[in-house]
Amino acid sequence: MDSEIDPAVLRFVAAQLRRSNLTGIQAVRHVEERVGRTPLTVACDIAIFDLLGKQLDQPARVLFGECVSVPRTAVTIGVTKQEDLIELVAQYREWPILKLKLRRGQSVTGLEVVRRIYDGEIWVDVNGGWDLETTKASMPILRGIGVAILEQPLPQNRSHELHELRGGPVQIMVDEDVTGPQSIARLAGVVDVVNVKLAACGGLSGASETILAAQQVGLKAMIGCRSESVASVTAAATLCHLADFADLxxxxxxxxxxxxGISIDRGHIRLTDRSGIGAAPIHR
Incomplete structure (x- = not known):
């Protein structure tokens, strides 16, 4: 998809934002149908909910039901050398959940040292770097060190192969396979958890519908994010009370x-009481 958007489309979207109501959200989806899902359409969807919350003088999360509690978030340690991994794990020892990323072909045996110095919950994210046989061979080690979630072990569109790994102590989660509520049906009975991101699912409206669709078919949902500004992460946190897990x-x-916007204290998400999505520019 060409990254340049027709100026007429931009004017159309701007007009819908000025309306700032649910009809406007449907209009943004109409734009999506015309130009595809882009950062622009996702941002417009989020902006409408921001404006709706500000019109109500309420945090936008109230539009998605009562916020009784929120899950704790993981902190991610990227692909790194073994000696650096030990140092980083020690740095995050007080966090309740560590998410460890592995590069393609990296063995899980090196993770055993993590369990010796860290008592919390461990998730492992392979980013589609394994095949099914490697995943099967790695499961005993993952179980042995108490890994709670294995994320995206296989490349996108191959998650249907994972159904035989379900039912054990290591929950199987997919990320890249989750692109909106329409993607959930084929994942039911195949994996345990879906990672729902605003950028992938079409903003707050699409992400909230994806979480609901997942839970209706017995899947757990994580609200996730990419490496992005706290404005975007705060928008995602608007939905964290709907999710079973958080990676924010x-x-x-x-x-x-x-x-x-939001702040995080050793895994505990501190939501803001600002109206709208809760993010605000810093005036320097």
Whole structure:
């Protein structure tokens, strides 16, 4: 899809944003049908909910039901050398959940040392770097060190092969396979958890519908994010009370972030009471 958007489409979207109501959200979806899902259409969807919350003088999360509690978030340690891994795990020892990323072909045996110095919950994200046989061979080690979630072991569109791994102590989660509520049906009975991201699912409206669709077919849902500004992560946190898990640390390594929003204290998500999605520009 060409990244350049027709100026007429931009004017059309701007007009819908000024309306800032549910009809506007449907209009953004109409634009999606014309130009495809883009950062623009996702941002417009989020902006409408931001405006709706501000019109009500309420956090936008109230539009998605009562917020009774929120899950704790994981902190991610990217692909790194073994000696650096030990140092980073020690740094995050007080966090309740560590998410460890592995590069293609990397063995899980090196993770055994993590369990010796970390008592919390461990998730492993392979980013589609394994085949089915490698995944099967790795499961005993993952079980042995108490890994709770294995994320995207196979490449996108091959998750149907994972059904035989379900039912054990290691929950199977997919990420890239989750592109909106329409993607959920083929994952039912195949995996345990779906990672729902606003950017992939079409903003707050699409992500909330994806979480609901997942839970209706017996899947658990994680609200996730990419490496992005706290403005985007705060928007995702609007839905965290709907989700079973959260992975909302994508802003922690962003330098000179021009926004402020949620804060995280060793895994505990501190939501804001601002109206709208809760993010605000920092005036320097």
């Amino acid at each position: 640390d994508g802003h922690l390594d962003v330098a000179d972030d021009p926004f402020e």
